[in-house]
Amino acid sequence: MKKPSESITNYIYGKNPVLETISQNPKRINKIFFSQGINFDNRLKKINELAQKNSILVQFTNLNKFNKYFGVGEKKLTNINFQGVIASVSPIEYLDFDEFLNKKSDTYRKVVILDGVEDPHNFGAIIRTLAAASYDAVIVPKHRSCPINATVEKTSAGAINHIPVIKSNSLPAIVDTLKKNDWWIIAADGQSKDNYFEISYKDMNFAIILGAEGEGVSKTLLNKADFKIKIPSAFESLNVSAACAVIVYESIRQIHQM
Amino acid sequence: MKKPSESITNYIYGKNPVLETISQNPKRINKIFFSQGINFDNRLKKINELAQKNSILVQFTNLNKFNKYFGVGEKKLTNINFQGVIASVSPIEYLDFDEFLNKKSDTYRKVVILDGVEDPHNFGAIIRTLAAASYDAVIVPKHRSCPINATVEKTSAGAINHIPVIKSNSLPAIVDTLKKNDWWIIAADGQSKDNYFEISYKDMNFAIILGAEGEGVSKTLLNKADFKIKIPSAFESLNVSAACAVIVYESIRQIHQM
Numbered sequence: 320m321k322k323p324s325e326s327i328t329n330y331i332y333g334k335n336p337v338l339e340t341i342s343q344n345p346k347r348i349n350k351i352f353f354s355q356g357i358n359f360d361n362r363l364k365k366i367n368e369l370a371q372k373n374s375i376l377v378q379f380t381n382l383n384k385f386n387k388y389f390g391v392g393e394k395k396l397t398n399i400n401f402q403g404v405i406a407s408v409s410p411i412e413y414l415d416f417d418e419f420l421n422k423k424s425d426t427y428r429k430v431v432i433l434d435g436v437e438d439p440h441n442f443g444a445i446i447r448t449l450a451a452a453s454y455d456a457v458i459v460p461k462h463r464s465c466p467i468n469a470t471v472e473k474t475s476a477g478a479i480n481h482i483p484v485i486k487s488n489s490l491p492a493i494v495d496t497l498k499k500n501d502w503w504i505i506a507a508d509g510q511s512k513d514n515y516f517e518i519s520y521k522d523m524n525f526a527i528i529l530g531a532e533g534e535g536v537s538k539t540l541l542n543k544a545d546f547k548i549k550i551p552s553a554f555e556s557l558n559v560s561a562a563c564a565v566i567v568y569e570s571i572r573q574i575h576q577m
Numbered sequence: 578m579k580k581p582s583e584s585i586t587n588y589i590y591g592k593n594p595v596l597e598t599i600s601q602n603p604k605r606i607n608k609i610f611f612s613q614g615i616n617f618d619n620r621l622k623k624i625n626e627l628a629q630k631n632s633i634l635v636q637f638t639n640l641n642k643f644n645k646y647f648g649v650g651e652k653k654l655t656n657i658n659f660q661g662v663i664a665s666v667s668p669i670e671y672l673d674f675d676e677f678l679n680k681k682s683d684t685y686r687k688v689v690i691l692d693g694v695e696d697p698h699n700f701g702a703i704i705r706t707l708a709a710a711s712y713d714a715v716i717v718p719k720h721r722s723c724p725i726n727a728t729v730e731k732t733s734a735g736a737i738n739h740i741p742v743i744k745s746n747s748l749p750a751i752v753d754t755l756k757k758n759d760w761w762i763i764a765a766d767g768q769s770k771d772n773y774f775e776i777s778y779k780d781m782n783f784a785i786i787l788g789a790e791g792e793g794v795s796k797t798l799l800n801k802a803d804f805k806i807k808i809p810s811a812f813e814s815l816n817v818s819a820a821c822a823v824i825v826y827e828s829i830r831q832i833h834q835m
Contacts, residue, residue, distance in 0.1 A: 444816055
């Protein structure tokens with residue numbers, strides 16, 4: 320049996336995730352299941368059209384069968400909105416860190432490092448934000464990270480096909496290597512005196528490290544950071560995916576506004 | 578039978594939501610249930626202590642009973658992390674719009690208007706962000722809004738006790754009244770030419786209108802807005818709670834930075 324941290328997506332559901340995947344990465348899709356008797360709207364028509372074009376097998380089935388087939392491990396699909404379409408897929412391939420690092424780039428690059436974010440909704444939401452903001456990758460640890468499962472694919476709205484995920488045995492080693500290669504390290508830290516908008520994100524390669532809710536970024540990584548930043552809050556800290564959106568878009572604002 | 582839009586919270590679960598509520602608003606709590614045999618950590622001890630202080634009934638029970646008692650309507654509690662504590666509560670009271678409007682305030686006020694956001698996770702996450710950013714209220718329509726249920730209370734991490742919720746029969750009427758009272762109206766609109774960071778949020782009362790994913794803000798409300806703003810994106814639009822965090826914290830940044 321595979322350990323949870325090694326578990327992989329074998330299906331995705333929902334119109335946007337399936338459409339996004341079949342458009343961007345049709346080779347990932349093994350087979351498409353439509354709910355019997357469903358009305359084909361534009362997105363379902365497009366999925367069907369791309370399935371024909373890419374010679375992907377299509378099958379019509381009923382909800383009970385969907386459940387029997389897919390409802391293991393994750394919550395039963397009757398409880399979630401699968402929107403009449405499910406695709407059986409090959410897993411997303413992780414990107415190799417060295418390959419990423421050595422890739423030639425004309426522009427500065429931006430990544431997010433997640434230190435212990437295990438909730439699939441947060442992970443999916445973060446990936447969606449990073450795709451919107453044209454970030455270059457997300458780096459997660461081998462342990463204490465979230466597998467790329469159906470919830471992640473769904474929450475990311477298909478953005479998982481746009482943002483490379485790098486899995487690392489050691490985040491401290493990754494951070495050391497990035498620093499040696501002229502990257503700057505920014506860590507979110509509720510105890511910091513600088514607000515997230517008081518540092519500059521311009522004209523440099525940088526990595527933003529976000530920690531799990533409650534625990535935050537580990538001490539080892541905090542000690543390696545060039546900048547520590549906080550988001551001012553009158554209540555508790557923000558949810559990690561909201562915090563990610565706020566910081567990432569501050570970098571976008573600064574880069575846009577010159 | 579009550580219609581879904583009229584359904585109300587009758588219980589909340591999780592250490593933070595219960596602790597937040599018993600600290601801020603003990604009168605809402607009718608009874609507290611602890612899981613039998615649970616180890617009392619600091620937060621559970623604090624809840625127990627405040628229950629004694631406020632003469633709130635405490636009962637120890639087992640997981641099956643929790644489920645039988647609470648597992649109706651929402652997904653069964655075995656599937657969710659209730660962290661050994663559940664409280665039966667009176668519903669949050671909605672704030673009257675006129676009362677809000679006529680309240681004396683020494684500072685400019687800021688609200689968010691949600692036009693058709695029906696997902697409880699998004700609604701809860703938005704409330705948590707607004708509490709963090711010291712916003713003054715959230716305004717929702719009577720129809721096509723999300724009831725304040727256990728999921729909202731949990732996702733808001735107790736912030737629902739800090740942010741007044743105003744329910745309105747007519748958002749256009751609310752917007753008209755706000756405008757007459759010297760408030761400025763800002764609507765999120767993917768088609769806008771202005772980015773969210775290109776307008777000023779300073780020295781004025783303002784309302785930010787956010788729409789449902791896909792549909793966006795209704796045309797009627799868009800036409801009434803003083804400013805329309807977009808969040809630049811290389812992928813699809815952001816999730817509504819991420820979009821809310823980005824725009825709300827841009828207003829906070831501007832106000833902080835002068």
